Amino acid sequence: MxxxxxxxxxxxxxxxxxxxGKTGRLQCDYCGxxxxxxxxxxxxxxxxxxxxxxxxxxxxxPDNVSLxxxxxxxxxxxxxxxLKAYNCPSCGAELICDATTAATSCPYCGNxxxxxxxxxxxxxxxxxxxxxxSKEDAVAALKKYxxxxxxxxxxxxxxxxxxxxxGVYVPFWLIDGTAEADMQFQGxxxxxxxxxxxxxxxxxxYRIRRSGTVKFEKIPVDASSKMPDAHMDAIxxxxxxxxxxxxxxxxxxxxAERYDMEPEACYSRADExxxxxxxxxxxxxxxxxxxxxxxxxxxxxxxxxxxxxxxxVWMLSTQWNGENYLFAMNGQTGKLIGDLPVSxxxxxEWFAGIAGGVAMxxxxxxxxx
Numbered sequence: 001m002x003x004x005x006x007x008x009x010x011x012x013x014x015x016x017x018x019x020x021g022k023t024g025r026l027q028c029d030y031c032g033x034x035x036x037x038x039x040x041x042x043x044x045x046x047x048x049x050x051x052x053x054x055x056x057x058x059x060x061x062p063d064n065v066s067l068x069x070x071x072x073x074x075x076x077x078x079x080x081x082x083l084k085a086y087n088c089p090s091c092g093a094e095l096i097c098d099a100t101t102a103a104t105s106c107p108y109c110g111n112x113x114x115x116x117x118x119x120x121x122x123x124x125x126x127x128x129x130x131x132x133x134s135k136e137d138a139v140a141a142l143k144k145y146x147x148x149x150x151x152x153x154x155x156x157x158x159x160x161x162x163x164x165x166x167g168v169y170v171p172f173w174l175i176d177g178t179a180e181a182d183m184q185f186q187g188x189x190x191x192x193x194x195x196x197x198x199x200x201x202x203x204x205x206y207r208i209r210r211s212g213t214v215k216f217e218k219i220p221v222d223a224s225s226k227m228p229d230a231h232m233d234a235i236x237x238x239x240x241x242x243x244x245x246x247x248x249x250x251x252x253x254x255x256a257e258r259y260d261m262e263p264e265a266c267y268s269r270a271d272e273x274x275x276x277x278x279x280x281x282x283x284x285x286x287x288x289x290x291x292x293x294x295x296x297x298x299x300x301x302x303x304x305x306x307x308x309x310x311x312x313v314w315m316l317s318t319q320w321n322g323e324n325y326l327f328a329m330n331g332q333t334g335k336l337i338g339d340l341p342v343s344x345x346x347x348x349e350w351f352a353g354i355a356g357g358v359a360m361x362x363x364x365x366x367x368x369x
C-alpha cells in the first residue's frame with residue numbers, strides 16, 4: 001500500500017526541499033538548486049494523490065487492534081490517544097502527529113514531511129498566503145518588540161532565551177457577507193447669544209436615525225482550536241493581494257494544520273466583527289451636532305460565501321521564572337503580538353517618578369498662589 005505521507009526531495013540531489021519566502025521558490029540547502037512551486041507541484045502530483053488515497057483507505061479500514069494485556073506499537077498507542085502515526089519516507093522512522101497535522105518534519109532525519117490526505121478533496125484549502133518572513137526575521141522582531149517596554153524586567157530581555165520558534169500555516173475561514181444597520185441617536189446643538197447683561201445658552205434636541213448596508217469580503221477567523229484567538233486577531237491584517245491558489249508545494253519547511261472547527265462554530269466571531277464595523281461606519285455619518293448619544297440599534301447579518309485558506313504565522317514561545325509566554329507574528333507582514341512580564345520594582349519606580357513630578361508641580365503652583 002502506498003505511504004500516507006510524502007516529502008519533497010530535490011530533483012538534482014534528492015536532498016530535502018524547503019519553501020523560501022524571500023524568493024518564493026523551493027530551495028535545496030545541499031546543492032543550492034531552486035525550483036518554482038509549479039515545477040514541484042507537477043513533479044509530485046501523482047505521489048500526493050497516491051498518499052491521499054492511501055490515507056482515505058486507512059480511514060475506511062476497521063480498527064481491530066486490542067491493547068489489553070499486551071504491549072502495543074507506537075501506532076497502537078497513537079490510535080488510543082487520538083493521534084496519527086506515519087512512517088517517514090526518507091528514514092522509515094515512525095512519526096506521531098496530531099490528528100489535524102498536515103505538514104511536519106521528521107525528528108530523526110529532519111526532512112520536511114507532508115500529509116496530503118489532510119488537505120485533499122473536501123479538506124483542500126481554496127487559498128494560501130505563502131510565508132515571506134524567515135525564522136531569523138521572527139527572532140529579530142521579538143527582540144525589537146522588547147525595546148521601549150519600560151515595565152519589562154531587565155533580566156527578561158537581557159537573559160531571555162527563546163524556547164521554540166515554529167512557522168505554522170494556520171487554517172482560517174474567510175467569510176463574505178453584508179451587515180444591515182439601523183441605528184437611532186439623540187443629538188444636541190448648543191447655541192449661545194448675548195441678551196442684555198447675560199449670555200443665554202439654548203440646547204436643541206434632535207432624534208436622529210441612520211441606516212445602511214455594509215458589504216464585507218473575506219472576514220478572517222482562525223479555524224484551529226489550538227491557536228489563541230486573541231493572538232490571531234491581533235496580527236491582522238493579511239494582504240489578500242498575495243492570496244495564491246492552494247498547493248502543497250508551499251508547505252515544505254513549515255508546519256501546517258487543517259481546520260478542526262467547522263464554519264458554524266466560527267460564525268459568531270465573524271458576525272460580531274461585521275456588526276461592530278457596520279455600526280461604527282454608520283455612526284460616523286452623524287455629523288454637525290454638539291453631542292451624539294446612541295439610543296438603539298438593529299443589525300442584521302447576511303452571510304455569503306465561505307472560503308478556506310492557510311495563513312502564515314510564526315509562533316514563538318519562551319519561559320521565564322516558571323511562566324510561559326507566547327508570541328505570534330504575521331509571517332507575511334511582520335506584525336507581532338504577545339504577552340510580557342511586568343517588573344514590580346520597575347512599576348514602583350515608574351509610579352514613584354510620576355508621583356514625584358505631580359508633587360513638584362503642585363508645590364510650584366501653591367508657591368505662586
